[in-house]
Amino acid sequence: MHTLNELKCTFPARSENESFARTMVCAFAAQLDPTVEDLADLRTAVSEAVTNSIVHAYRGGVPGPITITVRLLPGGVIYIRITDRGCGIADIAQAMTPLYSSAPAEERAGLGFTVMQSFTDKLTVTSRPGHGTTVVMRKKMQHGTEQQTADCS
Amino acid sequence: MVELKQEPQKLTAFLSGELDHHHAKEIREAIDFAVREQYPPVLILDFKQVSFMDSSGIGLIMGRSRLLEEYGGVLEIHNPPPHIRKVLRISGADRLAVIRNTSRKERPKPAQKPPAIPIPEMPEITELLPETAPEKEKGTEPEHAYAQ
Structure with a gap:
């Protein structure tokens, strides 16, 4: 699909970068002038994906890279790809099961993928154990101002 | 960030800022320290000043819920903003605790008379x-x- 605008960013998988990553994606999406609710949903979904990479991908080792690609697609759709080069997920279905967590001792709720699914329109997870994981999300952003105008007329 | 208010029958944790994985640990440790000092019959987590929360916040709620269950304490969630309410609903955490909107009563500013x-x-x-x-x-x- 034709990409209207694109942003690419790589940073180390450190928890200090969680806030930066979700804020960056939202700042990019702001050009669509989306609704407050859609922007909050996007922010949360990105935070979940990035946190997963930070918590699980490079467990016990040096924090490796996380790469985020954000694209603006026609029709007000935001495409987000979040990739790490970490340990990978052997059983994706199990990882996506609500309340399942491989790190319960750290009080991870096991709801990261559930939130990503709920807050975006499409979620795809691909992973190769020992090579890394890629999460792709798409979300159509409702135009804040235009929608309000439409409601009034 | 968390600010704790200890009263005879309850402990209130006024949370603020962004509640993500990075900040959750510090908040969790501060609350648990106060809970173990007092074993309050009621623990209130006040979300009024929380600007962002992801499932790390749910982990925080689930963990405190378990801690209170150990001695029969009650967990209450106060004043979640709309977006946090949505995260609570999706995760089912709204069934773990009583959710209340008490902002008018709970946080009177001294200047407001x-x-x-x-x-x-x-x-x-x-x-x-x-x-x-x-x-x-x-x-x-x-x-x-x-x-x-």
């Missing part, structure tokens, strides 16, 4: 009325008119 200003003004008005009334009484006519 609205009755203090109008009350001193009111006696002035009532004092003015008797002063004007006796003057009219001297004229007698209005009194007769009403008596009839």
